[in-house]
Amino acid sequence: MDHPDFTEPLLAWGVPRLRDLPWRNTRDRWSVLVSEVMAQQTQVSRVVPKYAAFMQRFPTPVACAEAPLADLLTLWSGLGYPRRCKHLHDAARAIMQLHDGQVPDSLDALLALPGIGPYTARAVLAFADERDVAVVDTNVARVLSRVVNAPLTARASQELADRVLPEGQAWEWNQVLMDFGARVCVARNPNCNECPIRRHCAWNAGPDPAHASALTSKPQPRFEGSDRQARGLLMKALAERGVRRVDVARVMKLSDDSKRATRLLQSLVRDGLVEIRGDWCRLP
Numbered sequence: 335m336d337h338p339d340f341t342e343p344l345l346a347w348g349v350p351r352l353r354d355l356p357w358r359n360t361r362d363r364w365s366v367l368v369s370e371v372m373a374q375q376t377q378v379s380r381v382v383p384k385y386a387a388f389m390q391r392f393p394t395p396v397a398c399a400e401a402p403l404a405d406l407l408t409l410w411s412g413l414g415y416p417r418r419c420k421h422l423h424d425a426a427r428a429i430m431q432l433h434d435g436q437v438p439d440s441l442d443a444l445l446a447l448p449g450i451g452p453y454t455a456r457a458v459l460a461f462a463d464e465r466d467v468a469v470v471d472t473n474v475a476r477v478l479s480r481v482v483n484a485p486l487t488a489r490a491s492q493e494l495a496d497r498v499l500p501e502g503q504a505w506e507w508n509q510v511l512m513d514f515g516a517r518v519c520v521a522r523n524p525n526c527n528e529c530p531i532r533r534h535c536a537w538n539a540g541p542d543p544a545h546a547s548a549l550t551s552k553p554q555p556r557f558e559g560s561d562r563q564a565r566g567l568l569m570k571a572l573a574e575r576g577v578r579r580v581d582v583a584r585v586m587k588l589s590d591d592s593k594r595a596t597r598l599l600q601s602l603v604r605d606g607l608v609e610i611r612g613d614w615c616r617l618p
């Protein structure tokens with residue numbers, strides 16, 4: 335697919351405007367891995383304090399792997415999507431067992447870690463090792479599809495990202511492209527009037543090609559009253575104390591639907607996020 339050459343104007347615009355985030359001041363693979371897992375589907379402002387606390391408590395994969403999952407989940411409380419936390423713990427254990435406690439530096443080895451997908455694996459190489467690797471998150475996928483005005487499959491997004499990557503500038507480029515998508519070329523009402531690559535962008539009217547692209551964010555179901563909210567309420571309570579089984583529905587605010595509460599509790603047990611011992615539920 336042809337693409338306009340928008341790298342230079344976007345880099346010139348974006349490098350001086352890069353947000354000063356704590357994980358941008360490190361080239362440590364573990365720190366980058368933790369920040370990337372935490373930042374998935376979560377606002378940066380909520381991640382920053384949790385990241386600092388996490389890195390202080392678990393500065394290495396070994397420190398993380400040797401801690402009980404309950405300690406991680408307690409620290410994670412409030413970030414949401416606790417399965418990410420379990421994945422991180424599982425990945426730390428694999429790193430300790432298979433890689434002498436060092437986060438590996440090859441794409442294949444990173445992808446083989448539990449819960450680590452293509453975005454996170456590439457992000458580690460691009461942001462810790464400054465390797466010429468293109469990362470495609472939801473923001474990047476959206477920008478790319480709009481610039482070429484075409485819906486893109488996951489593979490087409492990655493191929494296009496690989497092709498536009500300016501050699502030797504992967505760290506800056508990936509950060510700028512992600513920031514640009516998060517702040518200017520946003521999902522709803524992109525700020526095209528002040529866009530530094532407006533004249534390179536092929537989308538100026540018609541349906542938004544990002545809507546039909548893979549990897550772009552899709553409208554989330556309502557949180558209020560959702561299963562996710564109910565699970566989150568129980569996880570939050572468990573981060574503070576044990577919860578008796580008979581109290582689970584009340585804690586989940588599902589006193590009038592105990593069947594649903596039981597189903598959600600079972601799903602948390604299956605995910606390895608909750609243990610039931612006798613009459614009590616606890617973090618594992």
Ligand code: SF4
Binds near residue numbers: 519531
């Ligand atoms: S012109 Fe608008 S849609 Fe195109 S890249 Fe810029 S902000 Fe995004």
